[in-house]
Amino acid sequence: xxxxxxxxxxxxxxxxxxxxxxxxxxxxxxxxxxxxxxxxxxxxxxxxxxxxxxxxxxxxxxxxxxxxxxxxxxxxxxxxxxxxxxxxxxxxxxxxxxxxxxxxxxxxxxxxxxxxxxxxxxxxxxxxxxxxxxxxxxxxxxxxxxxxxxxxxxxxxxxxxxxxxxxxxxxxxxxxxxxxxxxxxxxxxxxxxxxxxxxxxxxxxxxxxxxxxxxxx
Amino acid sequence: xxxxxxxxxxxxxxxxxxxxxxxxxxxxxxxxxxxxxxxxxxxxxxxxxxxxxxxxxxxxxxxxxxxxxxxxxxxxxxxxxxxxxxxxxxxxxxxxxxxxxxxxxxxxxxxxxxxxxxxxxxxxxxxxxxxxxxxxxxxxxxxxxxxxxxxxxxxxxxxxxxxxxxxxxxxxxxxxxxxxxxxxxxxxxxxxxxxxxxxxxxxxxxxxxxxxxxxxx
DNA sequence: ATCCGACTAGTACCGGAGCACTACGCACTG
DNA sequence: CAGTGCGTAGTGCTCCGGTACTAGTCGGAT
Numbered sequence: 001x002x003x004x005x006x007x008x009x010x011x012x013x014x015x016x017x018x019x020x021x022x023x024x025x026x027x028x029x030x031x032x033x034x035x036x037x038x039x040x041x042x043x044x045x046x047x048x049x050x051x052x053x054x055x056x057x058x059x060x061x062x063x064x065x066x067x068x069x070x071x072x073x074x075x076x077x078x079x080x081x082x083x084x085x086x087x088x089x090x091x092x093x094x095x096x097x098x099x100x101x102x103x104x105x106x107x108x109x110x111x112x113x114x115x116x117x118x119x120x121x122x123x124x125x126x127x128x129x130x131x132x133x134x135x136x137x138x139x140x141x142x143x144x145x146x147x148x149x150x151x152x153x154x155x156x157x158x159x160x161x162x163x164x165x166x167x168x169x170x171x172x173x174x175x176x177x178x179x180x181x182x183x184x185x186x187x188x189x190x191x192x193x194x195x196x197x198x199x200x201x202x203x204x205x206x207x208x209x210x211x212x213x214x215x216x217x
Numbered sequence: 218x219x220x221x222x223x224x225x226x227x228x229x230x231x232x233x234x235x236x237x238x239x240x241x242x243x244x245x246x247x248x249x250x251x252x253x254x255x256x257x258x259x260x261x262x263x264x265x266x267x268x269x270x271x272x273x274x275x276x277x278x279x280x281x282x283x284x285x286x287x288x289x290x291x292x293x294x295x296x297x298x299x300x301x302x303x304x305x306x307x308x309x310x311x312x313x314x315x316x317x318x319x320x321x322x323x324x325x326x327x328x329x330x331x332x333x334x335x336x337x338x339x340x341x342x343x344x345x346x347x348x349x350x351x352x353x354x355x356x357x358x359x360x361x362x363x364x365x366x367x368x369x370x371x372x373x374x375x376x377x378x379x380x381x382x383x384x385x386x387x388x389x390x391x392x393x394x395x396x397x398x399x400x401x402x403x404x405x406x407x408x409x410x411x412x413x414x415x416x417x418x419x420x421x422x423x424x425x426x427x428x429x430x431x432x433x434x
Numbered sequence: 435a436t437c438c439g440a441c442t443a444g445t446a447c448c449g450g451a452g453c454a455c456t457a458c459g460c461a462c463t464g
Numbered sequence: 465c466a467g468t469g470c471g472t473a474g475t476g477c478t479c480c481g482g483t484a485c486t487a488g489t490c491g492g493a494t
Contacts, residue, residue, distance in 0.1 A: 110330055113324070113326065120344070121348075124347060127341055128339055133350060134311055137354065159441065188481075188482070201482095202481075203482090205387050207421060207425065374471085376471065390450075390452095399471090403473060405451075405452070406471085406472080406473085409451095419480090
């Protein structure tokens with residue numbers, strides 16, 4: 001049985017949410033709170049598995065309440081439930097330690113499923129937020145101008161790639177030489193070859209290029 | 218009515234999935250395919266709204282099939298359904314243009330809801346994958362060792378921060394001087410002060426530190 | 435067998451980076 | 465008014481980075 005606390009400042013919605021949750025055999029509402037501060041008290045009192053939390057509330061808003069709850073009661077998961085699908089809300093909620101973010105216009109079964117998911121220790125996001133998050137994760141495609149760099153890196157020899165990695169980590173030629181048990185002069189040759197092959201003017205640009213392309217290597 | 222095509226190489230599972238989908242009033246199975254190649258044909262024939270797609274299949278695997286389907290039929294959404302919750306699968310699926318990624322051990326209602334979500338043009342992820350994606354996206358808090366750097370940057374003067382930005386972009390002292398209409402010597406002073414305040418040995422470390430901390434500035 | 439590319443090493447040279455020290459104008463403050 | 469901090473500028477010095485040229489070894493390809 002998953003024990004749920006509902007926190008919303010609108011009484012009607014609070015009760016409606018409670019009913020929606022309670023119709024499931026495996027979910028049980030253990031309390032209703034009308035603001036973040038009250039939620040904090042009831043969490044301490046009932047130790048619920050999941051808190052359904054609104055964001056915009058008087059006294060103590062849902063984000064701050066989430067932060068306090070997850071710090072004081074790590075076993076209790078918070079599922080944010082809001083009307084507004086703003087990226088800043090999603091971000092703030094997750095940053096505050098929320099396990100999920102759903103919209104109030106979600107079908108009731110999706111809400112119940114969300115409770116089960118966060119109770120199991122996983123995360124759930126509103127479909128719209130999921131879409132945007134995937135989009136945000138995708139622009140991993142390198143710029144047009146970096147494409148030829150990627151190709152050029154493939155032309156490097158194993159040794160050169162090894163040197164490039166150390167170079168990009170910020171090591172000096174001498175440090176790279178010590179690390180590879182080579183002479184400083186040899187490293188300079190490798191660096192020169194790397195810069196020539198990548199058509200870069202100096203090691204700083206190599207460092208920048210390498211960090212830029214790191215996700216694609 | 219959302220029209221669904223089911224694609225899986227195991228006949229039992231294929232039929233079971235079809236039944237699970239068909240019990241919903243708003244969902245209708247328009248075809249069953251036993252590999253990616255057959256799915257491609259049936260998509261062309263029936264133009265379904267959603268394809269439930271397995272990954273591991275003979276002839277043509279689900280990832281490649283997804284790539285071909287979304288290219289040839291952009292209106293058809295693909296929802297990947299697999300047994301294995303591997304990050305590489307999730308990534309490959311989304312990269313191939315899938316709108317969703319669910320696991321076969323998901324409750325049937327979650328599966329039906331997933332179909333509705335992708336049919337509406339949004340994305341859905343298995344809870345486990347959602348959790349990991351959020352972890353990956355959460356701009357990890359700066360390391361312990363970087364905390365004092367952040368503080369130190371606050372002690373920089375406006376001019377020094379300006380120089381640091383240009384320095385971190387990979388510009389030479391001379392280039393920075395030209396850009397700010399100052400003498401090269403003045404820039405060297407600023408750089409020296411910056412390195413001293415941030416306790417860094419050279420500009421390369423400044424570049425690395427700046428790129429590392431960029432999300433937190 | 436010969437040639438070529440990769441890896442190694444060295445010397446020499448130039449320019450940029452970074453530091454030390456000095457110095458002046460300006461604005462703010464005690 | 466003097467002191468302080470900031471921004472500006474210069475000189476001189478050392479060290480590192482990058483290039484040029486030479487040169488040896490080794491393994492694979494012609």
